[in-house]
Structure formats: C-alpha cells, structure tokens
Amino acid sequence: MPTLTRDHSDWVKVDSIIESYDAKKSNLIAILQKVQEEFRYLPEDILTYIGTKIEGLSPATVYGVATFYAQFSLEPKGKYIIKCCDGTACHVRGSMPVYTSLKQRFGLEDGTFTSKDGLFTLETVSCLGACGLAPVVVINDKVYPQMTTDAMKIIIDTILDEEHSAQ
Numbered sequence: 001m002p003t004l005t006r007d008h009s010d011w012v013k014v015d016s017i018i019e020s021y022d023a024k025k026s027n028l029i030a031i032l033q034k035v036q037e038e039f040r041y042l043p044e045d046i047l048t049y050i051g052t053k054i055e056g057l058s059p060a061t062v063y064g065v066a067t068f069y070a071q072f073s074l075e076p077k078g079k080y081i082i083k084c085c086d087g088t089a090c091h092v093r094g095s096m097p098v099y100t101s102l103k104q105r106f107g108l109e110d111g112t113f114t115s116k117d118g119l120f121t122l123e124t125v126s127c128l129g130a131c132g133l134a135p136v137v138v139i140n141d142k143v144y145p146q147m148t149t150d151a152m153k154i155i156i157d158t159i160l161d162e163e164h165s166a167q
C-alpha cells in the first residue's frame, strides 16, 4: 500500500470500487468519479494506488487524467458544496453580492475555496440552466432560487445549527 496512515477500510472501499468496474482501464473515469463521491476529492495516494492496480495504467497516467478534467478535485472539499451561479442572468440579478458575502463569512482568501472547518466549499458556475430563478445557488443537490445575501445567511445559519445539534 502506498501509505500507512490511511485506514484499512479506505483501501477496502477503493478495491471494491475498482472491482465493481472490472478493474478496466476503459472505466477509469467512472472509477475516479466513484472515488471522488466516496472521499469528496481524489487523494493523491489513492490515485497512485489506482495506477498500480489497473492493468495498462501507471500512477502518472491516472494523475494526468484526474488533473485534466475540471470535474475532479485533488483538494479536499467541504461537506457542503455551494455553487453560486454567475451566468449572465444570475450575475445581472445580483449573484456576486451573495458569493462575496459567503466568501467573507467563510473567511476565504483568494485562491482558497473551502472553509477552515472543512464544512463548506464555495464555487462559481457559469449557468445552472435555471435562469428564470436567478440568482440561483445550489448546495449539494438542492436548488435555492432567487437568492439574496439575507436569505443565504439564514440558510447557512440553519445548516450550522443542524451540524452543531448533530454533534
């Protein structure tokens, strides 16, 4: 195994994902998608491992594929992925103040996208295909239409309350 710090159960999960796709080189993208779903990003040691487990691949190739596609993240992401739409319709109707208020709330410097507590990752997207509801924010799979900074504040407060009461 490439690292001793990772839990054994993590490797069992990775093995079962690889096996569920018959350990085939042609299924690499699907395998990476599943691994990302499981770990919320693609850890480097797991990419290396996949490169040694699948015939016809190397760790460098797997790493190359993972860095090529924008859908893959090599950095840990938060439990809540917040996508602020900044397509034309959303931009015109005020998506940026919502985005900026979240950025400030999470204390994100330029070039950082995940809050220090690991709960939130903030992203912008170009159009979520729901322009009639602009400005739109999606948190994980839930769509929040006609967002304002005040409404966003309440939504984040509610998530934090739920998180704290779950502890």
Ligand code: FES
Binding pocket: 085, 086, 087, 088, 089, 090, 091, 126, 127, 128, 129, 130, 131, 132, 134, 135, 136
């Ligand atoms: S521009 Fe935001 S949903 Fe289309």
